[in-house]
Amino acid sequence: MFLVGLTGGIASGKSSVIQVFQQLGCAVIDVDVIARHVVQPGYPAHRRIVEAFGTEVLLENGDIDRKALGDLIFKQPDRRQLLNSITHPEIRKEMMKETFKYFLRGFRYAILDIPLLFETKKLLKYMRHTVVVYCDRDTQLARLMKRNSLNREDAEARIKAQLPLKDKARMADHVLDNSGEWSITKRQVVLLHAKLERSLEYLPLRLGVLTGLAGIVSLLYLLTRYLLEPQVSSSLEV
Numbered sequence: 001m002f003l004v005g006l007t008g009g010i011a012s013g014k015s016s017v018i019q020v021f022q023q024l025g026c027a028v029i030d031v032d033v034i035a036r037h038v039v040q041p042g043y044p045a046h047r048r049i050v051e052a053f054g055t056e057v058l059l060e061n062g063d064i065d066r067k068a069l070g071d072l073i074f075k076q077p078d079r080r081q082l083l084n085s086i087t088h089p090e091i092r093k094e095m096m097k098e099t100f101k102y103f104l105r106g107f108r109y110a111i112l113d114i115p116l117l118f119e120t121k122k123l124l125k126y127m128r129h130t131v132v133v134y135c136d137r138d139t140q141l142a143r144l145m146k147r148n149s150l151n152r153e154d155a156e157a158r159i160k161a162q163l164p165l166k167d168k169a170r171m172a173d174h175v176l177d178n179s180g181e182w183s184i185t186k187r188q189v190v191l192l193h194a195k196l197e198r199s200l201e202y203l204p205l206r207l208g209v210l211t212g213l214a215g216i217v218s219l220l221y222l223l224t225r226y227l228l229e230p231q232v233s234s235s236l237e238v
Ligand SMILES: Nc1ncnc2c1ncn2[C@@H]1O[C@H](COP(=O)(O)OP(=O)(O)OP(=O)(O)O)[C@@H](O)[C@H]1O
Pocket: 008, 009, 010, 011, 012, 013, 014, 015, 016, 017, 115, 143, 144, 147, 178, 179, 180, 181, 182, 183, 185
């Protein structure tokens, strides 16, 4: 199995593209979903966020108020870093668990939706392929303003807070251009999936694990035989 990291910019279409991969039966790991999961009440990250940011980032039912927290860290990079240092290790652990489950189920590749793949770089070394969901700046701005009911100034500020989408596209192995009609994007996703499925890059890990298992089984077999065999020399001595 190999890993494919999918990223893009705010409102560039990542979630929409990931849905198509899901419909195609792919192994999808959504970091946003994991990020929401690990901050639920009862989880260590939830307790540490409340300790660090206070109860004003809580909703009445005890859940984290993601909007309040987002607003709080938006203009304060040091607090953003603090939040990341709490949540990122927990997110990575969950991602590894999910990846392992898909590996056991025999998937050839798993696609991970990682919004800040190129910014944080931490997960980049595990990705055999990187995919950027791109759209031109005007389209991105218009879709963001519409989806989040933002004025132009706020939407522009949010786009500016990230690496430019064009730079990300240059760094990626594959670019899905989502500037136009949705049907055109969908076709690109289907083609990319077919290409990744055809790739033989899943073989080294699978063969490695099978060889390792075969080695362990042989070792156990030899050990069992040795332990169960009558000790001829010692019985002669008696
Ligand atoms: N090709 C398209 N044509 C028209 N609208 C689109 C297209 N692709 C996505 N959208 C719309 O643009 C908005 C942003 O898309 P989406 O939520 O998939 O982006 P995203 O990259 O996951 O965003 P974020 O990271 O900010 O959550 C959504 O409202 C979606 O319905």
